Amino acid sequence: MALIYKSFVLSFSVLGRMIWPLLGVFVVATVIWGILSMLSLGYSDVISGPITATFIALMGMRAAFSVLGDNSKTSYDILALYAVLYGLVLMIAKAGAVLVSNFSAVIFADWQLGTAVSVQNLVNAERALQSGFALYAISANIVFTFVLYTLVHVAMAVPLASAARRAGHRSKHTGFFHGFGRKFIPLFCVFTLTFFLQFFFNLISAFFALLLLFGSFVAMIFFQTVPDFDPEFIITGVLAGLGLIWLHAWGWTASAMALIDSDQAMSEKQTKVQAFNPTPELDLRALRKSRE
Numbered sequence: 001m002a003l004i005y006k007s008f009v010l011s012f013s014v015l016g017r018m019i020w021p022l023l024g025v026f027v028v029a030t031v032i033w034g035i036l037s038m039l040s041l042g043y044s045d046v047i048s049g050p051i052t053a054t055f056i057a058l059m060g061m062r063a064a065f066s067v068l069g070d071n072s073k074t075s076y077d078i079l080a081l082y083a084v085l086y087g088l089v090l091m092i093a094k095a096g097a098v099l100v101s102n103f104s105a106v107i108f109a110d111w112q113l114g115t116a117v118s119v120q121n122l123v124n125a126e127r128a129l130q131s132g133f134a135l136y137a138i139s140a141n142i143v144f145t146f147v148l149y150t151l152v153h154v155a156m157a158v159p160l161a162s163a164a165r166r167a168g169h170r171s172k173h174t175g176f177f178h179g180f181g182r183k184f185i186p187l188f189c190v191f192t193l194t195f196f197l198q199f200f201f202n203l204i205s206a207f208f209a210l211l212l213l214f215g216s217f218v219a220m221i222f223f224q225t226v227p228d229f230d231p232e233f234i235i236t237g238v239l240a241g242l243g244l245i246w247l248h249a250w251g252w253t254a255s256a257m258a259l260i261d262s263d264q265a266m267s268e269k270q271t272k273v274q275a276f277n278p279t280p281e282l283d284l285r286a287l288r289k290s291r292e
Contacts, residue, residue: 003258007250012249017063022056033052050088057251059164060248064252108140159179185256214272
């Protein structure tokens with residue numbers, strides 16, 4: 001599990017390189033998606049989140065490659081194109097995962113209650129009022145959604161890292177799903193832990209941000225004064241935000257390292273195969289000499 005440890009250590013360097021770019025992306029994305037939302041009458045809001053999140057992930061992986069020694073210049077137009085393509089793929093995959101988790105949760109609840117599993121039971125909404133069914137269904141749905149959500153990201157981690165690497169100048173072209181599902185076990189460990197912790201860091205960050213906005217609003221509207229927040233309060237909120245970014249950075253670093261490790265393993269395997277199998281030309285020459 002060297003990948004887990006090395007990515008954990010290097011993720012702090014990636015965090016340091018991504019703080020200011022993240023702020024820039026949020027500002028630019030807010031302007032661009034705001035304009036597109038007005039032009040599309042709000043329909044673009046459906047895809048804005050997944051595409052922006054994918055663009056940030058690709059940028060984070062580019063930062064990870066930079067930490068690992070790849071200093072090629074980034075083509076941001078290619079990065080934006082990949083963000084759209086992979087963002088839509090991930091959005092569809094996650095929607096499918098949610099659908100599967102919903103059906104699986106209903107089936108699990110029926111099985112726990114001893115009810116026969118059938119199409120009629122799946123669409124019967126009256127059972128949702130039963131406390132026993134609701135308890136089993138909601139609990140199972142949370143677990144199934146988390147697991148399937150993690151599996152989608154783990155399976156697409158190396159392909160996303162490959163796309164981030166292709167966005168560098170003079171980078172080698174690879175397939176759209178290059179590395180799909182590779183380094184599954186270490187990546188699953190990293191993403192499971194980071195996604196679990198992200199839930200709590202999201203709550204903490206949102207709490208401090210909302211409290212800060214609410215306190216500022218009340219102080220300026222009702223008391224016409226600048227709010228005086230405790231420095232300890234502000235520092236805690238900033239640290240919670242940095243912790244959230246770091247958890248993402250760990251995932252980006254692990255994905256980039258998984259791509260490099262899997263490509264090196266494939267290259268070494270091909271080298272060994274070539275060493276044990278002489279080239280066809282040499283085989284033909286040996287055959288001709290034996291016939292002479």
